[in-house]
Amino acid sequence: MSDLPSKVHIHEEGPREGFQIEKGPIATARKIELIDALSETGLEKIQVASFVSPKAVPGWVDADEVVKGFKRKPGINYHVLWLNEKGLQRALMHQKEGAGLDMFGSISTTASETFMRKNTNRGYDDNVRIQGNQIKIYQENNIPVVRASIMTAFGCNYEGPVEVATVIKRLAEILALAEEMGCAIEYVSLADTMGWANPASVKRVVGAVREKWPELGINLHLHDTRGLGIANAYAGMQMGVTEFDSAVAGLGGCPFAALKGAAGNVCTEDLAFLCEEMGIETGIDVDKLVEVAQLAEDIVGHPLAGSLMHAGTLTAARAAAKAA
Template sequence: MSFIHIQEVIPRDGFQIERNFVPTDKKINLINELSDCGLSKIEVTSFVSPKAVPNLKDAEEVVTSIKRNPDVTNVALIANVRGAERAIAAHIDEINLVMSASATHNKKNVNRTHEESLAGFNEIMSRVHGTGIKVNGSVATSFGCPFEGEIAENAVQHFIDKYISMGMDSITLADTTGMANPVQVKRLVEKVIDQIGDVPLTLHFHNTRGMGLANVVAAIEAGATRFDSSLGGIGGCPFAPGATGNLCTEDLVHMLHEMGLETKVNLDKLIELSKGLPELLGRNDIPGQIVKAGKVTDLHKT
């Protein structure tokens, strides 16, 4: 099997809903540290309205100030053409476009119908064309919606076809509210890999109901090799009830290494960075487990 790509999202998906604003210089320092950990991608910010997401109001300064590691793809989420223009001006490596498979969640998340979102994506693709910036298309609520319940697999695949026809470079299936189970994940991932062929596929799981790592194993069994995760398990969708908690990066990497899978990620450095999160975020605890329990190889004195 190819090695597993780990893609860090704490600077965007993690920080966006924190109670306290993380100072810009500390964001930049954390991203620089993460860039030296062996990660494949880092979602560094989002070029959206500061009124909508005030915690990411410093997007330009973050993107233009971080140290660029040629082995790491720096990604920014955008919502419209204005966001694309800001991302282009900041020389981001990749933009991430998100639409929910659930019509209800899409309306609550971006206040658009599916048709409006797709039309906006077409406009963004035209604007980005020729810049050298890659485009990833994410299908949120791919495994279930807190408002609509089950999402039909053919609906998810329909939107993927739309993304591919627009010329998007990669695809993400997002379990936005932590509703996926391993059997469901394996089935859908197998279908999507067969559908998109060599187009890179990422899985974005949340651990809302404790099934995140099990879903990773199921996705790997189906052929997936790319996963989003957040240092310390920080973050979640602000427009989905109870959806706090991304998959924890150090917990994920620890599990993969114990399974004998290669990630090229420096787990010890991740753990040290995670230990600093309570002070950085102004909170007493973080969801991650390895920081609390230690690695299985950390033996105790008898």
């Protein structure tokens, strides 16, 4: 299809998203096992851990051990999440010890001030000031600030549907700050934090962002909360989006759907399958990734939300049909 990109980049967030939400303690060795298996699938970029307070996120109490322990495969960008300076300092400490992490700075806002207040106890004015402080810290540490993200970009449980104009206004605010401070932002990440997006709203928001900042890349961070995740990704691709966050096996969902399998982040292997079946290159060996998704299910010890991992790809059937 001529309106689709020829290549899509998938950013794997399964380990970070998954292990922060799972209830049971998961052995450090098994976390490392998952990361090492993901490294063998052709993924280019993997978020391996979260440097957050172990009190707030007990699942990442062993983040230091995980970061030290996984095998670095050449060519893959491994990175970690931090939410404050303390977390960043932990990442920097690992870098000094030769961790070889992909370090980049990100500034962020939300399209809902109510959500921002509930989540971080800030208003927009406070947030701009705090993002400015963040940029200073990145600059002091020679970390390039390349990413601007906006949460609840498609809707918010507190404020309801989000106006496209709000997304533009809030992004403009932090992008102006970044410019003022001399950062070369490369791309904007639009996050459907609460599962409000649909293909039409994806097209509206992506279209408006692209029109306003044609020079910036766009990343979509989609959730599959209400079953529209893959359709939303497809709509994004139709708008030329080539960067997606996702999680193997759909790791990282909400605990309320524990039995059925948590429907959280868009599932990496389903997304890669969507691309590859349409002739869009991802660099991923989808069959291998299905095996890793099954491993993830074994590690967390309950069913996960991915579809392909339960049904299998079409590779075997294609090969058998060709041979017949």
